[in-house]
Amino acid sequence: MAVQHWLESLKASKKTCILQDGRRKVHYLFSDGKEMVEEYDHKKHELLVRKWRQKSTLGAGGQWEIEVGETQAPVVGVLQTDFLKENSSNPVFMRKDTKTSFQWRIRNLPYPKDVYSVTVNKTERCCIVRTSNKKYYKKFTIPDLDRCQLELDDNALSFAHANNTLIITYEKPKEILLVEEDLLKELKSMKTNSEGDVECKTQ
Template sequence: MAVPSWLERLRAASKTALVQDGIRKIHYLFEDGKEMAEEYDVKTGVLVSRKWREKNTLGGSGKWQVEVGEPISPLLGALESELIKESSSNPVFMRKDTLSSFQWRIRNLPYPKEVYSVSVEQEQRCCVIRTTNKKHRLPLDAAALSFTHANNTLIITYQKPKEILAAEEQLQKELKKIKVANSGDGDCKTQ
């Protein structure tokens, strides 16, 4: 049996649509239980967002995974809000397409354009982003690089070089020398 094309999968899916605030919203339910939600600008026809979700191991609806558009930010006070979260100044990678092109955006990159180099690697069929900002000027070791994929997340790990580990160990020794103010034992004295 041939694998259905993308267009055939979309045609076979159960679909609902609505227009709200200039955005056409389409919800797809596929035969395998996966869901896809897309939003298009009504005036331009540009895809604004695309997100996916599938059933979790207990059969309930899983979390939405954004493919195109703004990442989903948890609402403050929501049950899913996290006590510990990434810094808002960390780079954020997202895809945002136009009618005629694919576009990827990386937010929170504070350096000027001259620091970055973007190229196409023909043999690997990929785009590569490089930076001339080098913190440590150490050679890269391919053996230190590994990756895994779990829960719809690609996790790339690069083992820290021994020089970095030694510098961090020295820093921790220095930090331990700093006198810590008494955290208070309930014995508050006034002057």
């Protein structure tokens, strides 16, 4: 079963753990060379960041791809500030989970709630956000369900709108909750390196 296979690959990966700035940062190295970094709130044990990296064909480390959490804005020079101001009103899409649900926030969407439609496309294994005024369209997948080969469920999906932000919620299936609970037990039992330990470099 794919769920069990994913859990076993997490447990079999080489893991290092560091406690820093109130976060438990875990670095996973999988047998195929892929790397994953997760950051949890140390007290609430909520996932704040998950990012992936795989080596290029030449063996060099690739770019980190953010799956959960906000993409860090690049450091910009003075020459680019005007350009950035022009784009500050563009919609910003990010994932921010809770313990019981996957959650996405799309900022800078000022339209009223009845303009939005959020649906599941089971064939393409994705969720689709549309606006009736044709101003916004977005397709996104749920990698957690793909890794565990779980079907998407229309009834698990809901959305709300407040402060120019569309908040999309997908309730985690019980299989995912069990994997996360099992993994959390293992992470809590791991020896946590002290802050600044070079063994758990994430950048």
